[in-house]
Amino acid sequence: MCALVVSGCATMPTVPFRGGERGYASWYGNEHHGRQTASGEIFDQEAMTAAHRDLPFGTVVRVHHRETNRSVTVRVNDRGPFVRGRIIDLSRGAARDLGMIQEGVAPVRVEVLQRGEAPPRQRRRIWNIFLPWRWFR
Numbered sequence: 001m002c003a004l005v006v007s008g009c010a011t012m013p014t015v016p017f018r019g020g021e022r023g024y025a026s027w028y029g030n031e032h033h034g035r036q037t038a039s040g041e042i043f044d045q046e047a048m049t050a051a052h053r054d055l056p057f058g059t060v061v062r063v064h065h066r067e068t069n070r071s072v073t074v075r076v077n078d079r080g081p082f083v084r085g086r087i088i089d090l091s092r093g094a095a096r097d098l099g100m101i102q103e104g105v106a107p108v109r110v111e112v113l114q115r116g117e118a119p120p121r122q123r124r125r126i127w128n129i130f131l132p133w134r135w136f137r
Contacts, residue, residue, distance in 0.1 A: 020061070020109060020110045020111035020112055021087055021109075021110050022066070022087075022107075022108070022109050022110075023085060023086060023087035023088075023107075023108065023110075024085050024086045024087065024105050024106065024107055024108065025063060025086065025087065025088045025089070025090055025095075025098075025100065025105065025106055025107075025108040025110075026081055026083065026086050026088075026089055026090070026104060026105045027089065027090045027091065027092055027094070027095030027100065027101070027104070028045075028051070028080075028089050028090075028091070028092070029045035029091065029092030029095075030045065030092070032045070033045040037049075037051075037077050037078035038051075038057075038077075038078050038079040039057040039058075039077045039078060041077050041078075043077075043078065043091075044091070044093075045091050045092040045093060046091070046092065046093040047091055047093055048072060048073065048074045048075065048091065048093055048094050048097075049074055049075055049076070049077045049078070049090075049091045049094065050063070050074040050075070050076050050077075050078070050088050050089060050090050050091065050094060051076070051077075051078035051079055051080035051081060051088065051089035052076045052078075052079070052080075052087070052088050052089075052110075053079060053080065053081075053082075053087075055076045055112070055115075055116070056076070056115065056116040056117055057076055057077055057116055058075060058076065058077075058116025058117060059075070059076045059112060059114065059115050059116035060073060060074070060075050060076075060112075060113045060114040060116070061073070061074060061075075061076065061088075061110050061111060061112050061113060062110070062111045062113055063088060063090065063094070063098060063108050063109075063110055064108060064109040064110075064111065065098050065099060065100060065106050065107070065108055066106075066107040066108060066109055067106065067107060068098075068099050070097070070098050070099050071098070072090075072094045072097045072098050073113065074090060074091070074094045075116075076116060086105070087108070087110055088108065088110055
């Protein structure tokens with residue numbers, strides 16, 4: 001029981017709020033540059049893009065650094081981060097503009113400016129997972 005309490009206190013949960021969420025942002029770059037993202041785009045570490053677990057691809061968000069009051073506008077084109085307490089992964093270019101390259105992780109507020117829509121290819125893939133068409137042949 002004590003271990004559960006201590007581990008629960010050690011992580012910062014994401015906190016949803018009206019219009020967005022609060023938590024921690026991290027960044028990724030060199031090792032993913034030139035590779036395909038979850039949306040199918042080729043990752044450009046200098047572009048103003050981000051990875052988010054839930055928001056649809058194409059969603060435009062403003063990421064506000066809560067300690068320095070700097071903010072950037074990015075477009076979601078990948079999935080992640082997969083680390084507890086982090087709510088968004090920024091490209092290297094976005095992290096540089098936000099002033100968090102040295103820190104690596106920063107407290108942020110994420111606000112949705114324009115919600116994206118899943119491309120038809122993604123919607124079809126989701127249906128194929130839940131409804132195997134081969135059953136109806």
